[in-house]
Amino acid sequence: MTSYEQLLQVLRDEGHRLTPQRLIVLRVVAEGRQHMGVDEVFREAQSAYPFMDLATVYRTLRLFKQVGLVTEVAIGDRLHYELTHPEDRHHHMVCRVCHGAFNLSPHYLEEFNRTLVNEFGFVPDLDHFAITGVCVNCRPESSGEVGIGSEEFTLNEDVP
Amino acid sequence: MTSYEQLLQVLRDEGHRLTPQRLIVLRVVAEGRQHMGVDEVFREAQSAYPFMDLATVYRTLRLFKQVGLVTEVAIGDRLHYELTHPEDRHHHMVCRVCHGAFNLSPHYLEEFNRTLVNEFGFVPDLDHFAITGVCVNCRPESSGEVGIGSEEFTLNEDVP
DNA sequence: TTCCTTTTTGCAATGAGTTGCAAATACTTG
DNA sequence: CAAGTATTTGCAACTCATTGCAAAAAGGAA
Ligand SMILES: [Mn+2]
Ligand SMILES: [Mn+2]
Ligand SMILES: [Zn+2]
Ligand SMILES: [Zn+2]
Numbered sequence: 001m002t003s004y005e006q007l008l009q010v011l012r013d014e015g016h017r018l019t020p021q022r023l024i025v026l027r028v029v030a031e032g033r034q035h036m037g038v039d040e041v042f043r044e045a046q047s048a049y050p051f052m053d054l055a056t057v058y059r060t061l062r063l064f065k066q067v068g069l070v071t072e073v074a075i076g077d078r079l080h081y082e083l084t085h086p087e088d089r090h091h092h093m094v095c096r097v098c099h100g101a102f103n104l105s106p107h108y109l110e111e112f113n114r115t116l117v118n119e120f121g122f123v124p125d126l127d128h129f130a131i132t133g134v135c136v137n138c139r140p141e142s143s144g145e146v147g148i149g150s151e152e153f154t155l156n157e158d159v160p
Numbered sequence: 161m162t163s164y165e166q167l168l169q170v171l172r173d174e175g176h177r178l179t180p181q182r183l184i185v186l187r188v189v190a191e192g193r194q195h196m197g198v199d200e201v202f203r204e205a206q207s208a209y210p211f212m213d214l215a216t217v218y219r220t221l222r223l224f225k226q227v228g229l230v231t232e233v234a235i236g237d238r239l240h241y242e243l244t245h246p247e248d249r250h251h252h253m254v255c256r257v258c259h260g261a262f263n264l265s266p267h268y269l270e271e272f273n274r275t276l277v278n279e280f281g282f283v284p285d286l287d288h289f290a291i292t293g294v295c296v297n298c299r300p301e302s303s304g305e306v307g308i309g310s311e312e313f314t315l316n317e318d319v320p
Numbered sequence: 321t322t323c324c325t326t327t328t329t330g331c332a333a334t335g336a337g338t339t340g341c342a343a344a345t346a347c348t349t350g
Numbered sequence: 351c352a353a354g355t356a357t358t359t360g361c362a363a364c365t366c367a368t369t370g371c372a373a374a375a376a377g378g379a380a
Contacts, residue, residue, distance in 0.1 A: 017327060017376050038367085053330050058367065077237070078366090093282045102280065112272050120262065121296025122253045136281025177346050177357060198337085213360050218337065237367095238336085 004030060007069055014067055024049050025060045029070055034153055035080035035101070071128045075101065092130040097138035101130070103151045164190060167229055174227055184209050185220045189230055195240035195261070231288045235261065251289040257298035261290070 007026060011018060028044040029036060036044075038057060046052040061081050064070040070081045075094050091104040109126050116122045167186060171178060188204040189196060196204075198217060206212040221241050224230040230241045235254050251264040269286050276282045 015327095019328065019376070021329075051330080054366090055331080055368075056329060059328085077234075093276065093280065093284065095282075096285070102282065104276075104280075108272065108275055112268065115268055116253065116264075116291075116293070120253065120264075121299065122255075122262065122293050123299065124253065124291045124293035125256070126291075126293075131276075131284045131286075133276070133282050133284035133286075139281065139283065179346070179358065181359075211360080214336095215338075215361080216359060219358085 010067055010069060016063065016067070020049060021045075021052060021056050022060055022063075024052070025057060026064070026069070029061075029064070029081060030083050032082075034082050035073060035075065036082065037078055037080055041081065073128045073130050075130050076132070089128070091126075091128065093135065094130050094132050095135035095138055096132050097134055100135055100137075100152050100154050102135065103153075104131075170227055170229060176223065176227070180209060181205075181212060181216050182220055182223075184212070185217060186224070186229070189221075189224070189241060190243050192242075194242050195233060195235065196242065197238055197240055201241065233288045233290050235290050236292070249288075251286075252291070253295070254290050254292050255295035255298055256292050257294055260295055260297070262295065264291075 004027065007030070008018060008023070011022065016022075024045045025041060028041050028048070032041070032044065038054075038061065041061065042052065042054050042057045045057060061070060061072075061079075065072050065081070068084055071084045073080050073082075073092065075092070089106045091106060091109060093102045093104055094100070095102075106126075109129065113124060113126050116124050164187065167190070168178060168183070171182065176182075184205045185201060188201050188208070192201070192204065198214075198221065201221065202212065202214050202217045205217060221230060221232075221239075225232050225241070228244055231244045233240050233242075233252065235252070249266045251266060251269060253262045253264055255261070266286075269289065273284055273286050276284050
């Protein structure tokens, strides 16, 4: 798919300098799991480059988001990042109880999106969205069959 | 509608103590505008009770939310509170550019809500929701007619 | 390579929000 | 009304995220 070299070219093309810090953060995010929290990126990056500063990680991730290399999603009150895969747009349902995160096809928000645009002229930020709630496994009385179409992964950080 | 005395009874009924701090925060929220930010509540409360501490305001608002007296909404990355009006459920569209906030009927999220419950058994938190985006006035090319049904108010705090 | 300019970094300070804890106090009971 | 107890408060310390600024370094030109 998008190789590491191609990703670097995106930075060069927009006139950004290729510092060791940026190369490492990019590698960490590219090789990491889905939705890494900032502190997780920081720890991994620091182990490869001990002088790495947390402020640099924040600035670097913000830059990567600006140029489209990574996608940001707010889960709970923390920001998480993953490499952008244009062919795999998705949203999330995040369980408030078990912190599990389930992927959700963009299809489920398309009508909502269209309605806001058509009725109010409001263009919502619905690129990569996370809605909190309670998942089927954590519901008080485990009633209700689950349909197809959702794929779970688990966050390895606590989300408040 | 719900008088101040009735609100106090809710606290008493659940075994919470009626401290001067709580009475004042409740009065401030009850008499304040929609969606007061915490620091705004703090300032008003402090002017009525100079010993008021910011931590107490945070704890008090969290308690009021727990017992249902107030409704919380995250706008940008700050929490805002307003007195709960069960007969006036609504969501918001918040403009990233001008920070204007528009009310949105719950009706627009009902289908989305139902779909998540039915297809995935996921019960989303859609009590009082705010979606960010760009409002019709702030869109690059001002195309598109605005329908009826949205009512604007302006936040008087900057939201990042 | 060396020099120059501009960007980027590391560090320290800041701000919002949360938490532990001892002192204060609201409510209960006599 | 006084005393006892459990809750609540104020304060200070702490965390997470952001920002100003001087020092470091990337990239371009000679
Ligand atoms: Mn995702
Ligand atoms: Mn509201
Ligand atoms: Zn769950
Ligand atoms: Zn606007």
